[in-house]
Amino acid sequence: MxxxxxxxxxWPKPPVVLEAMSQFMDGVGANPGRSGHRLSVEAARLVYGAREAVTELFRGPDPLRVAFGLNVTEALNLALRGILRPGDHIITSSMEHNSMMRPLRALAREGVELTVVPCSPEGFLEPADVEAAIRPNTVMIALNHASNVVGTLLPVREAGQIARRHDLLLLVDAAQTGGCYPVDMGADAIDLLAFTGHKALLGPMGTGGLILGPRVDERRLRPLKRGGTGSRSEREEQPDFLPDMCESGTPNAVGLAGLGAAVRWVLERxxxxxxxxxxxxxxxxxxxxxxxxxxxxxxxxxxxxxxxxxxxxxxxxxxxxxxxxxxxxxxxxxxxxxxxxxxxxxxxxxxxxxxxxxxxxxxxxxxxxxxxxxxxxxxxxxxx
Amino acid sequence: MIEKGSYMAILVASTSHALRAERVLHMAGIANKLIPVPRSLSSDCGVCLRISREDAEAARQALEKAKVQIEEIKPFCA
CATH class of the missing domain: 3.90.1150.10 (Aspartate Aminotransferase, domain 1)
Structure with a gap:
């Protein structure tokens, strides 16, 4: 075939991914970051190892600024819905996947201003067109790093420089590049990096996340979900620190154990x-x-x-x-x-x-x- | 054998912070163990790092240098 x-x-996945997931189910299996016993700590350690691995791969600022979730769709929803408010303006491209477009179209109905910058028939985006679209109320540029349809690479590094010059945030959807094309949050000036585990990172489905760069004030970020985090349990309010504020409920720890092994494999290769x-x-x-x-x-x-x-x-x-x-x-x-x-x-x-x-x-x-x-x-x- | 009451607990915001601190202490050669937060110290249901009392200052410095946020370091009776 x-x-x-x-x-x-x-598909297929490196054998180490299957081994890590099988070992997790067979030998660890406990709830990470909840109970404090040996198995729970071991589970948390595997999840933390995945945080370190993706931080290394994407040159993120800090493993604690990785908010794990289901996939890039959830990460994009978190970044867009978490930061944009009615009256804000956002710029995106005409090459986006619906994981970007649908949340943006919904936000546009709620009062967020949206500019979709047209790309060439090959899918190329002109950075000058992005800069020309900036308005006084622009807060973010949001782009996919590469098209999921034709693979065209978008000029995220140039967009990052534009974002810095105008004090905007750059959100990058790295679904198609993470693991198969260099993504460097520092050099590319990416403030919010949305990634998924099941494509070129070679991990399992149901893993992904959002990495927040140092310029993103997490106090501006509204979580998509609220609930148990294993921390600040005496309080009925959501924690206000990363990653817990964005990671409510028991995570896909078996998946993240697989993701950690997968990203280590990618880093070695x-x-x-x-x-x-x-x-x-x-x-x-x-x-x-x-x-x-x-x-x-x-x-x-x-x-x-x-x-x-x-x-x-x-x-x-x-x-x-x-x-x-x-x-x-x-x-x-x-x-x-x-x-x-x-x-x-x-x-x-x-x-x-x-x-x-x-x-x-x-x-x-x-x-x-x-x-x-x-x-x-x-x-x-x-x-x- | 460490005598009763000779421990310090490093309290942190979350298990992720505890694992980050664990990594830093390990690199600094400071013996530590992740344990459930003693009820006497906090009502939290998470974990903290147990170290010996004499390592408290070295641990504080190592964590500060690595910019790991901690809540506090408290003595407790095991």
Whole structure:
């Protein structure tokens, strides 16, 4: 089987991830940060180890400024709903996933002013357009680091400099880059980093979080949820310190044990090495697809300017028909349609039909690329 | 054998803070153990760090240097 759906969820996972989760369920299993007995402390230590690992990977300021949650969607909701108030203005791009767009559209109905800066048909965002959109009441720039549809990398570092110059916060959705492209909260001037564990971090589903940079005053942040934290238990008010203020209820400790092991694996392998592997595969895939008559490839068509996510269409075939044929005839798993990103598809010109997406990963191989190209060429030939 | 009453408890805001402090104390070579917060010190249901009384000042300095927030360091009878 060829698994090309890593942009949705990476698979397979490094064996150490399964081992860490299995060990947790078998040998630890207790509630982290609640009870104080040996097993509870051990569980808390594993969760804390995951905090340290993601802090190291993203060059975050402090493990205690990592607020774990379910995924990047929850993290974005926390950052947006937690900070924005009616009358505030926020700037985003036309390449965003619905995890950004839907919370923003809801906030816009509640009085938050929203500017969606248009991107080019390849998905490129011009930093000057972002700066030109700033108003006196702008408080935040919110961007995905790379498009989940066509992989286009957005200029977050430039946006970070703009944010610093105008005293705004920069929120980055690193769902598509965390683990496969360098993300450095310091060098990129990222104030709020939303990440998810189940994609290129190679961890399990149900893990993710928001890392708060030193410029973010957590007292400005309204938690999404309130409840038990294992701390300040004598009080009926939510704690006002990180990470507890944002982490109510028993966490996905088994998942976070897996995430910690996964991120350690990524750190050992090295993001630059993973990136180099994916760039070489992606360029071969792009070049091969572009050479097939009847195939249209979207996005930068340049592996250096995108992640290893490549979207295309075959003339005469619906994306869904391509996906079904690849699955049934060639054992290739990919994702077709709108990829939860209608704005991005409008930008690249594939709305409402959508596109076929190959999401490569750290474990993809050159042989798989050749087999996939052969399969697409056969489909395109048949459709002519 | 440490005699009764010779401990200090480092009280912190949360288990995450306790683990952060544990890491710092370990690096500084100060023996410590995470224990449930003694009821006599706080009504909190979390954990604190137990150290020996003579290490209190060294621990305070190490934690301050690493910018780990602590609530207080209190003697208690084990």
């Amino acid at each position: 060829i698994y090309f759906d890593n942009a949705a969820t990476s 090295g993001v630059p090495a993973i990136r180099a592997h994916e760039v070489s595969l992606a360029q071969r895939l792009i070049d091969g697809l572009c050479a097939i008559s009847g195939v249209t490839v979207y996005g930068p068509r340049n592996a250096a300017r995108q992640t290893a996510t490549v979207a295309f269409n075959v003339a005469g075939l619906e994306p869904s028909a391509v996906g079904l044929a690849l699955d049934e005839e060639r054992d290739i798993m990919c994702r077709v349609g709108l990829h939860c990103a209608p704005a991005a598809h409008r930008t690249i010109g594939t709305f409402p039909a959508g596109a076929v997406r190959f999401g490569l990963g750290a474990f993809s191989t050159g042989a798989e690329i050749e087999m996939a190209l052969d399969a697409v060429a056969a489909l395109a030939g048949r459709a002519r």
